[in-house]
Amino acid sequence: MITILGGEILSALGEKERRLKHLSDGTYSTVEKTMTLMGEDLSFAYYTIDDGERNSALSIPLRYLEDVVQKAIDKLSLTSDDLSRCGLFVGSASNDLSLSLPLGQNYDNSQVENVACKRIGNGYYADHLTTHFGLHDFSLTYNTACTSSANAVIDAASMLEGGIIDYALVVGFEMFAPISFEGFAAMQLLSPGKIAPFDRDREGIVLGEAVSALFLSRDDVASSPWCFHGGVSSCETHSVTGANPDGVGVSEVISAALKVADVKESDITAVKAHGTASALNDMAEMNGMKKVFTASPDFFSFKPYIGHTLGSCGSSELLLMLECVDAGFVPGTPNFVNRDEALDWTPLKEKMPCENGLFMLNYFGFGGNNTSIVIEKVKS
Amino acid sequence: MIYIHKTGSVNRKEGEELDVKAAWKVVSPKMIRRTDRFIQLALLGAYKAVGDNVLDKGTALYMASGQGNLAVFKRLRDQRYIHKQPPKPVDFINSLSNTAGFYVAQYFGIYGKNLNVSRQGLVAETTLLLAQNDLELGKEQQILVGGVDELQEPVAFTKRTLGICDERLLGEGSNWMLLSAQQEGALASIDVVKKQMHAADVKECLHTLDKSCKVAFGLRCSKEMIDELLDGAERERFVYEASCGFYETATLYALNSFINEGEGELLFIENYKENFRLIKVNTLPRF
Incomplete structure (x- = not known):
């Protein structure tokens, strides 16, 4: 059995005590980001990492990564021997800054001689973390858009099951990227105001940044009340920008996840929806759930708390799920006010008491990538 | 397998x-x-x-x-x-x-x-x-x-x-x-050796390898590294490098080339920062 040991997250919710209060109270905070698009000044809400010392020592991505992983290691009391048997699975939808920065400066091809002859680019963060923490040689960096770190979790579990590694570290990483921000705006996918998943008047996505470190293992190596029952990832080729609104692709991946986890839909205690608040994504997700669940399960979205953290949401939202249930509740969905007749089912508005159970976590992304995971917290 | x-x-x-x-x-x-x-x-x-x-x-x-x-x-x-x-x-x-x-x-x-x-x-x-x-x-x-x-x-x-x-x-x-x-x-x-290896492991593997097995090296293996790994042992090499410039996924070109051109068994060796991965490929009879 694959065990989920826990970890650490850096997000707009701040330190653990504060983020649990936000998640319990249904509150959050955003900042305003502005941009000029086609000569027009626009501003959008954004969920920025709240580490209490922004723009100080931790402002460099590598320092964020090191800090989050170190806190997770400390929390779990992992030894250097444990880490030497730990593979690394990084999920991110961003271009690696180690290459994109010099590429950005080299737009006129004048910077050739200024670049050191040293491998940079994709995999740089993973390589750095492997060396810095003395991890096992196995590492991969996943970029499957919004399912990146969720797919990393599935493969981490597979490599643990195969006995190739004894521990797995899944890192979800997404920080503010101007091109990405403007790309979403140019596609008119950003909400001008708040993010309201599944609400009748939802207006789109609000982006956010998060860095999370999640450790997994096997029960013969390290026990935990949390276990990973299984997960499935699939690619529906209806549209490069997302799932088919008819929900067929979503229902197929959810059904397959239940099958590999060997559980019934009626066994699911609550569903962590992807819930981006984009009109078509919420439609696809709801239609997909309706094809599998005979009655509406209790479901909610983390997006109003930390924003859509793209490639990081897989591990970041999984970690928040662990923290909430460990604290005795499943969160509500802030900003949900009006039922959408087309969607019919409505998310949890308020938190729901919950100390254990089976949980489904769903993630859907660009490239038709759909991922569904089933985890459980057993009664102590 | x-x-x-x-x-x-x-x-x-x-x-x-x-x-x-x-x-x-x-x-x-x-x-x-x-x-x-x-x-x-x-x-x-x-x-x-x-x-x-x-x-x-x-x-x-x-x-x-x-x-x-x-x-x-x-x-x-x-x-x-x-x-x-x-x-x-x-x-x-x-x-x-x-x-x-x-x-x-x-x-x-x-x-x-x-x-x-x-x-x-x-x-x-x-x-x-x-x-x-x-x-x-x-x-x-x-x-x-x-x-x-x-x-x-x-x-x-x-x-x-x-x-x-x-x-x-x-x-x-x-x-x-x-x-x-x-x-x-x-x-x-194809068998991707699960164990991560260092140079000493690779040397030992090469010494115990069947003589009929050809050997190929990845593009991140320098000539000096290859000489060191072979340690004087004479191995039949599968050479693909002449038709291939450096790119990160050229390993798949080497393996595909062996399957298409060669016959028998191949041990492919590549490294990054002296951590080695080995892949064994054995062609099967084609009817």
Whole structure:
């Protein structure tokens, strides 16, 4: 059995005590980001990492990564021997800054001689973390858009099951990227105001940044009340920008996840929806759930708390799920006010008491990538 | 044990010509408009492997790349910083690294797991290890594994960012293989050695290796490193390097070349920062 040991997250919710209060109270905070698009000044809400010392020592991505992983290691009391048997699975939808920065400066091809002859680019963060923490040689960096770190979790579990590694570290990483921000705006996918998943008047996505470190293992190596029952990832080729609104692709991946986890839909205690608040994504997700669940399960979205953290949401939202249930509740969905007749089912508005159970976590992304995971917290 | 059922390669060495768009247009003129050269390179290589065969709909696709689609990132950079324009939607979408995998899946009508993975060095070896593990555990029945790297100008800049500090030529390629746990109809068996190795382990492995097994080395193995590993032992080499410039996923080109040109057993050795991965390939009788 694959065990989920826990970890650490850096997000707009701040330190653990504060983020649990936000998640319990249904509150959050955003900042305003502005941009000029086609000569027009626009501003959008954004969920920025709240580490209490922004723009100080931790402002460099590598320092964020090191800090989050170190806190997770400390929390779990992992030894250097444990880490030497730990593979690394990084999920991110961003271009690696180690290459994109010099590429950005080299737009006129004048910077050739200024670049050191040293491998940079994709995999740089993973390589750095492997060396810095003395991890096992196995590492991969996943970029499957919004399912990146969720797919990393599935493969981490597979490599643990195969006995190739004894521990797995899944890192979800997404920080503010101007091109990405403007790309979403140019596609008119950003909400001008708040993010309201599944609400009748939802207006789109609000982006956010998060860095999370999640450790997994096997029960013969390290026990935990949390276990990973299984997960499935699939690619529906209806549209490069997302799932088919008819929900067929979503229902197929959810059904397959239940099958590999060997559980019934009626066994699911609550569903962590992807819930981006984009009109078509919420439609696809709801239609997909309706094809599998005979009655509406209790479901909610983390997006109003930390924003859509793209490639990081897989591990970041999984970690928040662990923290909430460990604290005795499943969160509500802030900003949900009006039922959408087309969607019919409505998310949890308020938190729901919950100390254990089976949980489904769903993630859907660009490239038709759909991922569904089933985890459980057993009664102590 | 897992098996290679189909292979296909597109490979170009720096200085050679390769009109990917024209080649892909012959195969699928419909799939040109929204795709860029990187995506077309992925499609063309996958087509070389699969051709017009129909794949099982549940086939998974694991696509590896050293640096991904850098050309589209450069276009987005130019749009933002030089032309002061917002990202063109088609470029923004194509900048998401799994877009190439999406179009390959769409072309072949497959709906399985679709991954885009990268790594600094050993990206093909690590992706093959992941695929082998998933097939051995029965999590997947069939996986289309590909490695796609596009040569970027200016070459001198690209070389430095790849950490290639000598005079060798760069290259690009799109190399694919269809893997399954079923032996029937396979071209070869493949075994990605699970253990991570250091030079001493590799030396020991080479000394105990059957004499009939050929040996090939990855493009990150220097001549000095190869001499040190062989330690005077005479091994029959499989040489593919003359037709291949450096790119991160060239390992798949080497393996495909051996299966297509050679016969027998091959031990392929590659390293990154002196951590070694070994792959054994054994061709099967073809009827």
